[in-house]
Amino acid sequence: MAVGDEGDSLQLDSTTFLKRLATFHQQRGTALEAAPRVNNKPIDLQKLYQVVLDQGGYDEVSRARLAWRKVGQSFGLGTSNHAAAYAFALKTVYYRNLAAFEIKDRYNKEPPPKEILEHVTARGGDLLTRTVENYSLPSIEDAEPSGEDEVTTPNGGDRMDLDDPGSGPGRSTRGLRQAPPQRVLFQPDLSSSRQTRTATGHGQSPQPTTAPTVTYNGPSLPHSLSSYEPRPPFPLTLRGVTTPANNSTRFYQQVHQQHAGLKRKAKNVTEPGSGFEGPNIYVRTLQALKSGIPGEISYALHHLVKISHERGDKFRFEAFPGLAEALIEYILTITSEYYALDWRVTYMEDVSSDNVLDAINGTPKLAEKMQSAKRIDFVDELWDSESVVHFENVMQAGLATRNLLHMEENAQYLVRETCLARDMLTIILNLPHDLRLTELRHYMWDIAECLVPYWVMPNPPRSDPLYQLLLHEIQESPDRGAIVTCIRTLCRISMNLTAVNNISGVPPEILTRVVNWCLLQDEELVGAALDFLYQYTANPINVALLLYKHKSRKCPLPPLLSRMASLLRHGETETQTKVVLQHAVPEIPAETIPNVPADLLEKLLQMDEPERSNVWLKCVFEEHKDSEITQIALWHAYQARFLQHSNPAAPNATGLLPAAEFIKNVSIIFETATAQVVNGVQNKFIIKGIRPRRHPTDPHHHIYLRCMWKAPGQSTSCNEYLPSADALKHHLWQAHCGLQYKEGSTTQYSTEQTNIRNPKIDCHWNGNCHRISQGVPKLEPTIYNLARHIPIHIVNEAKDNRNNRVQKTGQPSTASHDHFVPNTLGPRGAHDPRYLVDAKGLPLSRSEIDPEGKEAVLQYMTYYNTPVDEKGEPCGLSNTAALVLRNIARHVVKANSILKDGDLVGPAGLNREDLADWMSDESNAELVADSGAAWMERLFAGEVREGLSWVMTYNQSLAPVVADVLALVRKGMEA
16 A cells, blocks of 8 residues: 555544454554553544544654644543643554554555564654664663763753653652562461470470461351462562673773762662752743843743743733743843943832833833933944844743733733833834844734733823824834734724723824725735724714815825725625515315316226326325325225226226235335324224325326316315316316307307306306406406406416425426416406405405415525624624724714814814815815715715615625615715
């Protein structure tokens, strides 16, 4: 099998896969653990095999960091303190059962011998290149400490192998448990404690007392003692001693170490200062960062970056006091590379010195202090090694701070406890524009984006240095990433607070840039620009500025609104929605089995059994899961229909089927039909799942039309079934209207008696029509008028049968009446209510018009909906564009009043002379004097209004918001 053909094994079912795996282990001579468990959870070997192969195989997973832990998460092993042990146990399961199979199955290579694979530990990897020559079994001497290890501070390149058991801050790896001491049964001394004279006579040396033999097999002893057998002794493990004879090289190395003073550590002896795990990695990094030692700082920042990226939820500033302050203070040290400033943080109120930062209340005039400081001139190529290391450490501190502040608890803590973050942003973002600081500046913008939702800007916000930096970056920066981040930061000010984000003092150049960015095809940049416009247009004064700057050609407002209208269709998807125009009406079940029409009976009599009975059943019965019919009633109906035609004496007569065979065929013909017995006082034998049809069908599923004519004095309708509408029409004309063919003709009717008035002539369709005598308007009671009226009922009957009666094949029935179109229909077609009235002129009910019921009338509407969130609310660029249009439409009238009253001078920072010049223009004065109506007509006309109307009609997602916009526009035009 070639490399990459492992899909054959993964596509097998679980049983086949385990059989294939067991066969492989049997041929290899190793044992297979078919149902392994880790942490009392069963491990599916096929799933484990697939998960590991998806990540590159055993060797790749073993090389990757924490990869076996991620594999363990697929089996619900969790991320507890024992995750490393569970990961190693799962790795061992794969190593013992699937590693050799992977080499053979995936790479089509012979796996290493079991002596160097299954019989050794699962540590390490590189199974594909493991051979007997390059793999050495671990020996006792290799496992012993050599005495050459020394305790050093880990540097930035140290790796924390968290997949090995015992590497975490928990307890260390245990050794093997010692065997318990062997139990020795107690044997009581039954001899007398006193010695006899004979035993202690003079001249004899004392002899040891002989204990009597004690038998433990008596009935009084328990079975556990009587059947006790001591354990066999364990073989003593001998450890070889290194001598000049057996290992001279190793012996002389040990002698040399002893002479050099490097003595071997004594076993089971704890040296002073060893044997303690010490603080965990989090406390260690915090203390190392505060130590001020360059090596310790590098170590701390290296691990802080890794922890903040992989385990950012573990580092909460509240749990480690001083961590945030230490990171910020170290980032501020980069200032010394550009200015002769060495910042000192104080928590007192004395900030008279230029290099002191107030961590409690914030430091005022930081930008002026940096401008007045002495600048350090340097050449890029001449930085020494210490400056390079310092610069890299500052970058790592900025990255770690940025990662940790993405957790809301850390951002809230930093805003609540200290003002150092605000000072840090002001200082770093005011440093010279050095290319090496680009990455650090991006970190600062990301930090600002995380913190501003919890900050309150002064009023007006133009006095805040960070606000000024944001506006300056948006206006001057050529960096797209920085622009997007700054716009998002500006829009998120006080977002999580009750304070209102009042964006003001925005220069016209920034507005022009933002409007131009909306015309781009950059979704991220357009989204940021729309967020800014939404926040900006929420203030009526800003809308007044847009109107003012539009006329002064500083802000193209109409193109902005046109772009907003086009963005309403951004991300739309075509969807079809089913609209129910008329709900389905359940049909009335047939009470009796319909008669077989004459033409159908003639066809049935020409068939042999059991084909005849099968066709008859299909023509007069239909499937219905909730209906039933007794077997005796079904058998009697079959006999009543064909018994008179089954006389054995008659020529070509076909006999009836036996009852048992007939009932059996019913279950074969209809899928839902089953023969059942209903238990009771008297058992009832039924056929469940079929019912009689309201109208019989022919063998081709064409539905017969029934004559519903019910003459006065008759208890039932005519109930004659005709194969087509044309046949039903001729039947009604001849049998119930009295029309006769002309003599010698079979197509033309005689008209001699058609115009004779007869008061008894009336329509008796279904016994309740009476259109001739009681209709509105009344018709002359003549055969001619009756003949013209009758086709209306035929069309109703034929149309309902054709459209509403769907057969088992799933196709609508197609009765042959399409060519018949009466010329007496009302203006509303066959269902004109003027022709469907009862004797009193009232409309007939649904059941009277259509006793067969009616399927739902559906209409499929095509919509172009824009994205919605998980709650079904509109979202995305289209929703933000609609909100911008709503803000402008809401505030245009009020903005016009602001322009008219001159209130734009103070808050907007305009000169009164500029506003007077603008108002001197006649066109501007007319617009202002029009109280907003002219602005509405100019801004929301043409393609803007067309776009709003189109979205209102075809976009269900944005229809509510666009409806608000149109209502505000209408209200503004009426003002």
